[in-house]
């Protein structure tokens with residue numbers, strides 16, 4: 001069964017669009033292979049508002065937030081996780097509004113594994129896009145880390161993160177995409193702001209060591225247990241029928257895990273070969289990210305005692321074999 005992805009036809013860049021009672025969204029112009037049309041910043045409340053994921057350092061987005069927040073008092077800046085398309089403008093908004101930044105914690109820097117983290121060589125198309133963005137005064141933004149981010153307030157799973165007139169926002173800890181990832185639950189609407197945990201248009205990148213497939217699967221189940229009426233991802237359109245959608249995500253990951261295990265049992269030892277056979281039809285530009293997801297599956301399979309590896313630790317250049 002394939003995942004019933006949803007598309008967003010018109011991002012309406014720079015506009016604060018009322019998407020639900022008490023919920024507005026402004027989309028930043030940072031489209032990419034990881035961000036879809038760009039980062040969607042949510043503004044919850046009227047008068048006293050919480051801002052979820054202020055977004056990337058893009059001038060036009062900062063200006064759009066200034067306009068959107070005119071006459072509003074920002075009481076909380078909620079951050080799902082500190083990838084550079086989510087958190088960098090939090091520092092600016094904090095300075096401007098005096099509101100605290102609220103998150104699970106700073107990014108947990110994984111120092112336990114030495115990895116091949118050399119960036120992909122950009123192809124001509126990407127280079128042209130980057131140059132155009134630079135010429136337009138826009139930063140090139142991808143899924144890099146915002147290590148400068150450290151929240152004023154740390155919230156744990158289930159705690160109220162912010163509230164205002166007619167709305168209460170609760171932190172839901174959903175590790176997997178990153179270990180510090182939070183979703184935010186709007187009690188009154190049974191709505192879940194999912195950050196990058198669940199996106200409407202694509203699966204999420206799970207990249208070890210901070211990304212963890214076992215945690216990710218448990219966090220998907222966690223969302224189903226909440227029985228949300230609607231999911232609001234940072235990237236893309238809302239998902240209004242959450243359960244079948246999340247079920248399809250879970251099945252997709254378990255199918256992939258089975259595929260990785262079958263590849264190892266068939267004698268494929270190296271991740272790039274596994275990606276070639278498992279991601280047929282997927283844009284080559286995404287193969288490196290896919291390799292990280294395969295690594296995440298392999299780490300889980302090693303933990304499960306089904307796969308073994310040569311060397312000190314499982315990595316992207318490690319040979320694998322059946323246990």
Ligand SMILES: [Zn+2]
Nearest residue numbers: 083143177196
């Ligand atoms: Zn992310």
